[in-house]
Amino acid sequence: MTTEIALDDIVVEYPVPGAKGGRRELRRALDGITLHIEQGESFGLVGESGCGKSTTANVIIGLATPSSGSVAIDGEIVSTPRRPALQQHVQMVFQDPASSLNPRLRVRSVLRELIEHHHVASGTELKGRLNELMDMVGLPRRVLDALPRDLSGGQRQRVAIARALAVEPRVLIADEAVSALDVSAQAKVINLLADLKDDLGLTLIFISHDLSVVRALCDRAAVMHAGRVIEVAQTEVLFSSPQQEYTRRLLRAIPAFGSSHGVPAAPTPHGQQLPRVSADRERISL
Ligand SMILES: Nc1ncnc2c1ncn2[C@@H]1O[C@H](COP(=O)(O)OP(=O)(O)OP(=O)(O)O)[C@@H](O)[C@H]1O
Numbered sequence: 001m002t003t004e005i006a007l008d009d010i011v012v013e014y015p016v017p018g019a020k021g022g023r024r025e026l027r028r029a030l031d032g033i034t035l036h037i038e039q040g041e042s043f044g045l046v047g048e049s050g051c052g053k054s055t056t057a058n059v060i061i062g063l064a065t066p067s068s069g070s071v072a073i074d075g076e077i078v079s080t081p082r083r084p085a086l087q088q089h090v091q092m093v094f095q096d097p098a099s100s101l102n103p104r105l106r107v108r109s110v111l112r113e114l115i116e117h118h119h120v121a122s123g124t125e126l127k128g129r130l131n132e133l134m135d136m137v138g139l140p141r142r143v144l145d146a147l148p149r150d151l152s153g154g155q156r157q158r159v160a161i162a163r164a165l166a167v168e169p170r171v172l173i174a175d176e177a178v179s180a181l182d183v184s185a186q187a188k189v190i191n192l193l194a195d196l197k198d199d200l201g202l203t204l205i206f207i208s209h210d211l212s213v214v215r216a217l218c219d220r221a222a223v224m225h226a227g228r229v230i231e232v233a234q235t236e237v238l239f240s241s242p243q244q245e246y247t248r249r250l251l252r253a254i255p256a257f258g259s260s261h262g263v264p265a266a267p268t269p270h271g272q273q274l275p276r277v278s279a280d281r282e283r284i285s286l
Pocket residue numbers: 014015028029047048049050051052053054055056209
């Protein structure tokens with residue numbers, strides 16, 4: 001296996017707002033994390049709010065600059081700001097498509113601007129690429145002429161995924177990308193991400209506070225706590241025999257887990273089950 005993303009001993013610090021006496025005080029959002037993510041795997045990042053999941057994603061795409069440690073993408077040590085080819089290499093889908101899409105731009109314009117900016121396609125090729133993107137994310141081609149407000153939450157998130165794919169990335173980071181959706185749209189978008197990962201050979205980094213969703217989608221997962229990675233394992237192993245007390249506590253917080261860990265499928269917050277999306281293309285249906 002080839003390592004796609006290597007984070008080594010990464011520290012990210014932010015100033016503490018309103019520190020006493022006007023002194024510049026720093027708080028560590030990431031406190032020396034090391035993570036190696038392999039090409040083509042789906043990797044989950046889980047942990048409670050504020051543990052550093054989004055900061056980790058921001059380090060990978062170059063939106064946060066570590067004060068120490070190294071970041072390598074596809075074997076190349078990188079710095080911020082990223083050069084365009086590396087920006088293209090790693091793309092991100094955010095939690096709230098309503099705020100990440102410009103309300104005044106039709107889907108066609110959003111995608112066209114990006115494709116042209118990154119010189120992915122032009123002229124007649126461009127039209128074909130736009131249609132292909134709609135097909136890839138399971139949207140009718142007429143959605144190209146829609147404004148974000150014309151679309152449902154699930155459709156908007158598919159547009160956000162199309163936007164990320166428009167520049168032909170190798171790595172897709174989904175940061176709480178299904179958290180804002182209702183449970184049926186969640187399942188559909190999770191299935192879509194699993195299909196796209198397989199069909200395009202993407203590396204998928206899936207960030208969620210919802211362990212059941214990570215279990216459904218990811219081959220391996222890391223548990224984060226207070227800016228540190230405390231456990232990394234195959235997802236099934238993490239669920240069946242967690243090594244750290246903190247991981248056990250997180251698992252116990254999922255109602256169906258109770259005090260045992262060998263549970264076949266964990267419930268969503270809505271009480272429904274998310275079975276695992278496996279390599280043999282088992283489907284989530286709700
Ligand atoms: N731009 C920033 N400026 C100052 N502090 C920040 C900034 N971004 C994150 N933090 C702090 O860093 C810590 C980690 O935040 P981060 O958003 O990475 O956590 P998270 O696990 O993604 O949380 P959530 O699930 O709520 O999004 C938190 O204490 C947060 O307040």
